[in-house]
Amino acid sequence: MIEFQSVSYAFGDRPVLRDISLSIDDGEFVLLAGANGSGKTTLLRHCNGLLTPDSGSVRVDGTPVADDPIAARSSVGMVFQHPRDQFVSAIVGADVAFGPENLGLPREEIDRRVAAALEAVNMTGREDDRIDALSGGEQSRVAIAGALAMEPTHLVLDEPFTGLDEPARRSVLARLESLSAEGTGILLATHDLRDVLGLADRVIAMRDGQVAVDGPPADALDELEGLEVRVPDR
Numbered sequence: 572m573i574e575f576q577s578v579s580y581a582f583g584d585r586p587v588l589r590d591i592s593l594s595i596d597d598g599e600f601v602l603l604a605g606a607n608g609s610g611k612t613t614l615l616r617h618c619n620g621l622l623t624p625d626s627g628s629v630r631v632d633g634t635p636v637a638d639d640p641i642a643a644r645s646s647v648g649m650v651f652q653h654p655r656d657q658f659v660s661a662i663v664g665a666d667v668a669f670g671p672e673n674l675g676l677p678r679e680e681i682d683r684r685v686a687a688a689l690e691a692v693n694m695t696g697r698e699d700d701r702i703d704a705l706s707g708g709e710q711s712r713v714a715i716a717g718a719l720a721m722e723p724t725h726l727v728l729d730e731p732f733t734g735l736d737e738p739a740r741r742s743v744l745a746r747l748e749s750l751s752a753e754g755t756g757i758l759l760a761t762h763d764l765r766d767v768l769g770l771a772d773r774v775i776a777m778r779d780g781q782v783a784v785d786g787p788p789a790d791a792l793d794e795l796e797g798l799e800v801r802v803p804d805r
């Protein structure tokens with residue numbers, strides 16, 4: 572479980588998160604919506620200690636992130652908006668294998684995870700490709716594969732579908748759905764709820780650093796008006 576307790580955070584004198592309290596259960600599939608600048612990325616970056624609250628606390632599986640950021644980083648997989656900053660290797664297979672290798676897993680388990688993660692993003696057989704020769708969408712897919720290969724307890728994704736083509740998007744969505752069914756908590760920030768709403772257990776929408784909407788998709792839809800979120804036609 573990821574728990575935010577009265578979390579506030581400011582960049583300089585600009586408050587960006589204001590007294591956020593919420594928890595994401597294991598296996599829960601949660602969409603995080605809200606206008607540009609409403610605080611979604613800032614909230615996500617608190618989940619594994621990349622940012623530390625000015626007040627309040629964030630706990631992962633009961634342990635305050637501030638007490639054990641390394642544990643939080645291995646339990647919470649993150650996929651960021653700008654994957655270029657996320658790569659540690661020049662080659663696809665080596666990059667995706669990096670996290671599992673750091674966990675000290677046996678070679679065959681690493682190979683299994685890399686193959687499964689690349690399959691989930693429709694990049695089977697691309698292990699030897701150079702990352703700098705990939706398109707932006709392909710790089711995003713490698714970044715997602717890197718997080719999947721860690722098989723984290725929680726997965727946090729910031730606009731993961733930007734630049735992905737339709738088959739890749741469908742494949743990633745299917746993988747997220749099965750991970751959620753297997754018990755992985757998923758927190759996915761998006762402006763566009765159209766494809767993902769059917770998979771979600773819950774929608775949280777932010778406005779000016781606060782939680783404006785929090786509920787099951789069917790209830791949340793009515794409340795999203797005015798929050799600059801694209802919703803399915805009804």
Ligand SMILES: Nc1ncnc2c1ncn2[C@@H]1O[C@H](COP(=O)(O)OP(=O)(O)OP(=O)(O)O)[C@@H](O)[C@H]1O
Binds near residue numbers: 587607609613
């Ligand atoms: N490094 C930073 N330094 C100063 N201000 C920042 C920084 N990062 C974000 N902010 C400000 O914090 C506010 C919230 O930003 P955040 O990126 O969390 O919003 P968001 O909801 O993820 O937006 P988007 O939908 O555009 O990704 C914005 O006003 C932004 O300008």
